[in-house]
Amino acid sequence: MIGGGLSLFIGNDASTVSADEYYSANTKVVQTEPTETPMLQAKVLATKLNARLEPNAKAKILYKLKHNQIVDVYMKQNGWWLVEVNGVRAWSHADYLSAR
Numbered sequence: 001m002i003g004g005g006l007s008l009f010i011g012n013d014a015s016t017v018s019a020d021e022y023y024s025a026n027t028k029v030v031q032t033e034p035t036e037t038p039m040l041q042a043k044v045l046a047t048k049l050n051a052r053l054e055p056n057a058k059a060k061i062l063y064k065l066k067h068n069q070i071v072d073v074y075m076k077q078n079g080w081w082l083v084e085v086n087g088v089r090a091w092s093h094a095d096y097l098s099a100r
Helices: 019-025
Strands: 006-010 013-017 040-044 048-052 061-066 070-077 080-085 088-093 097-099
Touching (some): 061 088, 070 088, 070 097
Antiparallel strands (some): 006 013, 040 070, 040 097, 048 088, 070 080, 080 088
């Protein structure tokens, strides 16, 4: 039944939820810009980890991170983390980083 709001059927029960409530409960926040301050710190798990210009494996390597090095993380995107070392931000794959 559609009346004053959107009707959603969950299992055998019907529950009336507004469209705004449904949207905010079922959407994922996507970060589109890096934060100004680090969102977290991470430790490098790999022996050496490439830090790249863009978040893809074929992008230019800007520098290499060392095992157990601690880096600031400013953004997460599709399995890549934007890290900063000595004022230079670059992308490293999240599989080789551990949030602290």
